[in-house]
Amino acid sequence: MTILVYINSSNHLAKSALEAVTYAKKIGGLITVVATGSVDEATLATLGEYGAEKVLVDRNVSTEDSQQVARLVAKAAETTGAELIIFSHDLVAKAVAPRLSVRLKAGLISGAVDVPNTSNGFVVKVNVFSGKAFGFVAVNSAKKIISLLPNSFQPEKTGSVCTVEAFDSESGSSTIKIIETKTPEGEIPLSEAELVVSAGRGLKGPENWGIVEDLAKALGAATACSRPVADIGWRPHHEHVGQTGIAIRPNLYIAVGISGAIQHLAGVNGSKVIVVINTDPEAPFFKAADYGVVGDAFEVLPKLTEAVKKFRSAAH
Incomplete structure (x- = not known):
């Protein structure tokens, strides 16, 4: 099988990009990555360590223009003869993959959490109902598109560096004008945090x-x-997680002083471990928690922080 993986490398290689290439490797086949952004060639070449055979990069495509990105990926799919196209299930994929599905007449599977089962056709396990259940989607089209839910697979190094080639997608000029760019604050991007x-x-x-x-x-x-908290201006909106904010799937999610409304749970219930700290023992969040602490955050958090520091000190 010939597989094409799209990644957005605007500033760095995100963990989700490494997950997508690892996922393609687990499926098996000849893997080509098509990339946009400003990441240097040496860094892009490291995608070979995760399974890529080659990286095609077009630096003239704007990731903010979903139509332009769709034309880029369509051209790369035509050039490589890709039968399967893989995205990370992010904002770009949500805008581009449906367009590409129509353009290529390819079946689209959104939010995959497992490799395809090919024992009887092509069936992929996906998250449905905001993570409350799993679905199994069968695709019969010749070309297929999968968007992989972040943090479903850990990146795995299995090879060595690969070649990087400039690629002219002939995707035309972008119709999007960027007026201002605001980058998230903090050392760890929320979408990549474990x-x-x-x-x-x-x-x-x-x-x-x-x-x-x-x-x-x-x-x-x-x-x-x-x-x-974001609506009343206590914290910036890029930190808002939930159904109307960012959906995250970290290995550990600690919720402090959050009641656990269904809209919030929809964005975090994919977390592998949830710890809830709240003074109200009847808070709905406790029903979704793996561990719960009924207590005052102003007393619990400083003690927990001190315990973490001592544990890390002892470990070193």
Whole structure:
């Protein structure tokens, strides 16, 4: 099978890009990566360590223009003869993959969490109902498109560096004009974080966020918040996780002073381990938690931070 993997390498190689290439390797076949962005060739060549045979890069395509990206991937698919196209299930994929599906007459599977089962056709396991259940989608078209749910597979190095070639997709000029770009703050991008510490209105005010940031720093985690916190301006909107914010699937999600409304749970219930800290023992979030602490965040968090620091000190 010939597989094409699209990645957006605007500033760096995201973990989701490495996951997508690893996923393609697990499926098996000849893997070509098509990339946009400004990441240098030496860094792009390291995608070979995860299974890519070759990287095609077009630096004239704007990732903000979904039509232009769709033309790029379609041209790369035609050039390589790809039977399967893989995206990471992010904002770009949500805009581009459906366009590409129509253009190529290819079946689209969104939010895959496992490799295709080919024992009886081509069937892929996906997340449905905001992560509350799994579905199994069969595709019968000759060409297929899969968007992989982030953090479903850990990146695995199985090879060596590959070749990187300039690629002219003839995708034309972008129709999107960028007026301003705001980049997320913080050392760890929320969408890539494996550990996340999040808080809600239980923190009582933005001036109290220091205890959340202290714990996140001790853990090497990203910080997040509930929608009400972002709406009233306590925290920036790029930290808002939930159904109307960013959907995340970290290995550990610590929720502090968040009641656990269904809209919030929809964005975080893919987390492998959920820890809830709340003074209200009846908070709905406890029903979804793997571990729960009924207590005051202003007492629990400093003690937890100190315990993490001691544990890490002893480990070194």
